[in-house]
Amino acid sequence: MKDIKSPKIYLLFLTAWLNSFVLTAQVTYSADVKPIIQKHCISCHHPEGPAPFSLESYADVQKRAKFISYVTGQGYMPPWKADSTFQHYRNERILSANEIQQLRKWVETGTMMGSELEEGNGSQRIEIYRKPTVKLEMNAKFEIPSNNKDDFRFFYLPTKIKSEKYITGIEFRPDNKRRVHHSRLMIDTTGTIAGIDGLSEMDTAVYRYQNVALADEFLYGWVPGNFVFRFPKGFGRRLPANSNLILNMHYAPSVLKEEDRSGVHLYLTEKTNISREVKTYILRESNISNQPFEIRANEKPTFYMSSGVLDKDLSFITVQPHAHLLGKSFRAFAITGDGDLIPLVKINDWDFDWQTTYEFKQLIHVPAGSVIVMEGSYDNTSENPRNPYFPPRDAAYGWRTVDEMMNLIFYYVDYKPGDEKLELEYED
């Protein structure tokens, strides 16, 4: 009995008492739930956003309260795939244990509204979705073939921009969200490729265009899970004079007759507002050391490693791993000449539908001579629920969803002393 007087025990009682107070406190929409939804959900769940429904009003949220509690409890929403014990990101979307509990408690106690609400008529929506410098759209509605096959197309989007600009933000806007599977944006300044508009990749007429030197072969890669993207203030990617965009679109197979007219929003500025020019560094399948990149059916797991050596000091802004349906887990890091390890990204449960451009909180300085390493594992057995074939079939490199890829894409700027400590500012 002596023990009970020890300060430790008192502290335990005190904590238990405080906890019981917190647990019995009322959880209301206006005081507790709304701030969580505003912070973590509205960026996608607003009327023009990528999610299928809005969560802007009490009614929107109340109607789906149980479902919201379930998907947040499961960690399915907000969607976030990168392991936060490996590296943190500016655009990280993770609910705290307390926030998840608040949502659950709210459902259990009857989804109370709390104090009288001023229902914003969309005023809290993220304004940056509204203010691009130019809004581009495919020239016409495209009728997606209904032959149940993957369809790869080129589209040509004239910008009518005659002088050099710098891109500070980009948003690819899929129109038919069920069918648009990915899109790669390239830049042509020659004006000689306009005839590619609407051509299938399988069409031999494409050969007429493929020898034209493009001004930018990889301006941006959109995959499901990627939304509006902004560079830090003062950073920009060059858009040369007379640029036109080429979209390399991939439509998912279907037997339905459907149309698409996707678009691109560009946020532009003048060179005088830009202090750092953004470029891309990519590890491709050709960087894989244990070739061939062939993922045999029913073999598990299949590991690949790719690497590249930097010939100058770079400051990474973002990292984006890319693979298809057989991908299982990925890890990327840099090893400096001094043997230091710089964590870049780790994904423990790869999901093709939730690929993201991961934005580092601060610039990551990777010195010249460093090796960038990407490790990937693939599961081509029938235990992989995303496997497109039952029974599984051998897979190898290719652009179709049923083929595989292993890419690591960085936006970077050339390193400047002090970059490690640079406070990045964003307009949103």
Ligand code: HEC
């Ligand atoms: C990055 C964008 C994004 C964010 C942030 C986001 N969602 Fe979603 N949400 C989606 C998309 C897209 C879908 C539809 C696709 C799907 O279900 O996977 C969806 C689907 C859902 C569904 C339906 C799930 C189903 O199985 O049909 C619920 C419920 C939901 N979200 C709740 C939330 C809540 C609550 C939050 C915040 C805690 C949130 N979402 C944050 C994009 C987002």
